[in-house]
Amino acid sequence: MTVLEEYRARHPKSAALWERARAAIPGGITHDIRHLAPFPVYVERAQGTRKWDADGHEYIDYWMGHGALFLGHCHPAVVRAVQEQVARGTHLGACHELEVRWAELVNRLVPCAELTRFTMSGTEATHLAMRVARAFTGRSRIVKLAGHFHGWHDGAAVAVNPPYDVPMSAGIPGATLDQVLICPPNDVKAVEALLERGDVAAVILEPAGGQAGTTPTIPGYLHELRALTARHGVVLIFDEVITGFRYAPGGAQAYFGVTPDLTTLAKIVAGGLPGGALCGARAPMALLAFRGDADWDRSQRVAHAGTFNANPLSAAAAIATLEQCADASLQARANKLGDELRRGLAEAMRRADVPGTCYGEASIYHVSFEGKPGLAGFDRPRRGDAYHLLRCALLNHGVDCSTHHGWVSAVHTEEDVARTLAGYERAFGALAADGVFAGR
């Protein structure tokens, strides 16, 4: 059987759900990244490092809630905290103590955080960060690095995948895109040339490299960027939606020893429930506060609303999670397993004569058929069909991960890694048998 024949044969209930989904939901999916040809798998439940689909198959999970579940699925402390809170109220329509404790935890753990404001997603956090930076500097342009992802709002949906000069989406006004200046990653001189224009409010980047470290940051770059932005009075924003609390309790800024002005957070910050945050230095963050001066409050303050901001369920899950993440031992454990998995996968690819390699840092791994990207990232689109087929083959063999990377949690085990490597080996074999690597 080919990979896809086996996939279809193993997943009849998912196929049926997909047919219903396509009739009810545009494209059948609710996040572009869940697009999978020929159809996605429908998952019914999850626990620890495992999840089970509608056809009863078990998977070792490296999606881990798009990286949000650093403590794995249904961690007892998180379940308890959420269960207790759900019985006390899911939306109090008021300020509450949990949001205060949550902000205090973020301020204690994240080096740049003097003040924290909660949002409902990473997209909202980067949107707010740009607004704060613009208000703080009185300038309008944002420097964004090619290949870096900051969510889907109009001000960020550009230069995520090559070709970088084609916007990520239709429907974004040209005037909005004009406000974003694109720079190659790892090139401090290119940033400097843009800052010399004098109209740049902020530089935003994923500190460990674009798309969860797909194009890793070179040593020294962040330090140079910090010095350069400070010299030009430009706000430095680290988007730590992925790296926050994962690379270290204080995120990538603690891991690399570079403190930005503002940091955007989501995923782990909300303990696996919906949520995000913007935190940072007191001066820019204070622009969000009412001052009691009617003119200032109306025309100079940064406005921010959101029905579900800091909702108590997310706050409860977040506190239960961040209290455990405060001790660097969980990150050390996940990073060590990440090392083992990356080493094992790179060897498996070599042994099976699969083009490309496995690489990454901390608890994230990337499988690339194109090889590790150069300093400036991938200069051509990846072969999407090969990655789709790999995902299908992996799902046939009990492993689920994102299209080309995976997140190791603090609860994955050596046994999970061994079974994962075996699953990948079988998947690579199935791809080779389908002729995917022929002539490459």
Ligand SMILES: Cc1ncc(COP(=O)(O)O)c(C=O)c1O
């Ligand atoms: C670095 C980064 N920033 C922002 C976002 C957007 O976050 P959200 O999906 O919560 O809107 C993501 C999502 O994966 C991300 O990886």
